Amino acid sequence: MNKHILDKEVQEYIQANRMLDPFTIAFQKSPFEHVSSSELAAQIDGWQRACKKLPTWAYSPNIYYPDRINLEQCSSEHTALVKQSLIRKGSKVVDVTGGFSVDSCYMAQEAEIVVHCELNESLSQIVKHNAEQLGVRNLVPLFIDGVKFVEAQEDDSLDYIYIDPSRRVNNTRVFLLEDCEPNIVALQDMFLRKARYVISKISPLMDINLALLKLKHVKLLYVISLDGDCKELLFLQDRYHEGETRITAITSFF
Numbered sequence: 610m611n612k613h614i615l616d617k618e619v620q621e622y623i624q625a626n627r628m629l630d631p632f633t634i635a636f637q638k639s640p641f642e643h644v645s646s647s648e649l650a651a652q653i654d655g656w657q658r659a660c661k662k663l664p665t666w667a668y669s670p671n672i673y674y675p676d677r678i679n680l681e682q683c684s685s686e687h688t689a690l691v692k693q694s695l696i697r698k699g700s701k702v703v704d705v706t707g708g709f710s711v712d713s714c715y716m717a718q719e720a721e722i723v724v725h726c727e728l729n730e731s732l733s734q735i736v737k738h739n740a741e742q743l744g745v746r747n748l749v750p751l752f753i754d755g756v757k758f759v760e761a762q763e764d765d766s767l768d769y770i771y772i773d774p775s776r777r778v779n780n781t782r783v784f785l786l787e788d789c790e791p792n793i794v795a796l797q798d799m800f801l802r803k804a805r806y807v808i809s810k811i812s813p814l815m816d817i818n819l820a821l822l823k824l825k826h827v828k829l830l831y832v833i834s835l836d837g838d839c840k841e842l843l844f845l846q847d848r849y850h851e852g853e854t855r856i857t858a859i860t861s862f863f
Contacts, residue, residue, distance in 0.1 A: 610734040613643040614652060615671060623649065627656050655680055662686070663711060671742050673735050679709045684773075684810070688833050688840055689715040691859060692771065695808060695829075695845060696720050700768035703804070705755030705791065710736040710748065712771060712810070717748045720769075726755030756791050759803050767804035776812045786811070786820050794823045797846065801826065807846040813839040817856075826850045834860045 613619060619641055626634060626649075635650035655674025659667035662685045666672050674680065684692075689711045696702060696719040704713045707727030713736075717723040725748055727733040733752040740748040751758065759770060774789035776782055787794040793809055800807045811820060813832075820842070821827055829845040837860075 610673065610731045610738070611644060611648060613641070614648060614673060615738075616641075616644075619644055619649075620671060623652050623656070627653050629653065631657070651676070665743065666711075666739070669742055673738050675709055675732050675735050679732060683709040684711045685835060685840070686711065686715070687835055691831055691833055691843060692716055692808060692810075693719055695806075696769060701766070702769040702771060703755065703759055703762075703767055705759060705770060705772040706774065707733070707736070707750075707755065708773065710740065710750070712773070713748055714740065714743060714745050716769075716771065717745050720747065722747050722749060724758070725750045726753050726758050727751070728754060756796065760799065762803050764802045765805075769806045769808060770800050770804045771808045771810075772800075773810040776814075786815060786823055797825060801846065801848045805848045807844075809844045809846070811842040811844060813842055815842060817842065820844065821854055827854045830854050830856045832856065832858045834858070 622640065631650040631654040634653055635647050637646055639646040639649060652674050654677060656667055658680050659674065665686060692712050693715040696716045698719055699721045702716050702720045702723045704723060704725045707713070707725045709732070710725055713723045713725045725736055727736065727750065730752045733750050737750040740750065772791065772793055774791055774793055776789055797807065817830070824844055824846060826846045826848060827844050828847040828850040831843040832839060833841050833843060
């Protein structure tokens with residue numbers, strides 16, 4: 610994280626040029642000694658992407674945008690609202706796989722505290738800065754392995770564990786739930802000892818029937834679509850649930 614990007618004159622430059630093609634900015638000489646043209650282009654590109662996907666971020670001042678891949682992989686605000694609806698007031702939540710924190714920030718509006726675990730130190734710093742700008746005071750960003758953090762907690766000390774396992778391992782896309790990282794199939798017993806609820810965001814390419822065979826105590830499954838495109842499957846495991854899973858389709862439009 611280059612903190613010079615947050616300098617007043619740099620932010621003014623980004624705002625004045627944010628409608629330009631980022632590639633044009635990238636090939637121009639930077640007017641700033643400590644901020645490169647590629648960094649300026651990345652911030653402008655980030656703002657342009659956020660306009661539709663993350664309007665709260667896009668229209669808040671002094672937001673720092675991460676690498677493009679983090680923006681591409683993060684939830685939209687529309688889908689983050691679904692996760693927020695699952696969180697009970699005053700609860701304790703751990704976001705095991707962190708990322709750009711869109712889901713964490715929305716869950717924090719209901720929870721007492723959300724611990725955001727992230728293995729990328731720079732991204733963790735960006736999340737901390739942006740949470741302060743957005744006024745999300747009960748989000749606690751930690752540069753830490755989320756699975757190890759959860760393992761270290763006492764049993765039944767958490768209310769919710771949220772996880773978005775990566776479907777790309779060693780630059781190869783995987784299609785089986787147990788091949789994702791972290792492996793939520795192998796970890797689910799430990800997770801359900803630490804928290805009553807586990808919420809897993811899964812790729813729509815995953816086989817729903819196979820996932821329901823491998824995940825225990827699935828109370829709810831949301832199939833979330835945006836503008837007619839299925840974006841994600843959301844599984845809610847409840848330690849005490851036995852029986853069938855209630856499946857709900859949610860469709861949103863920009």
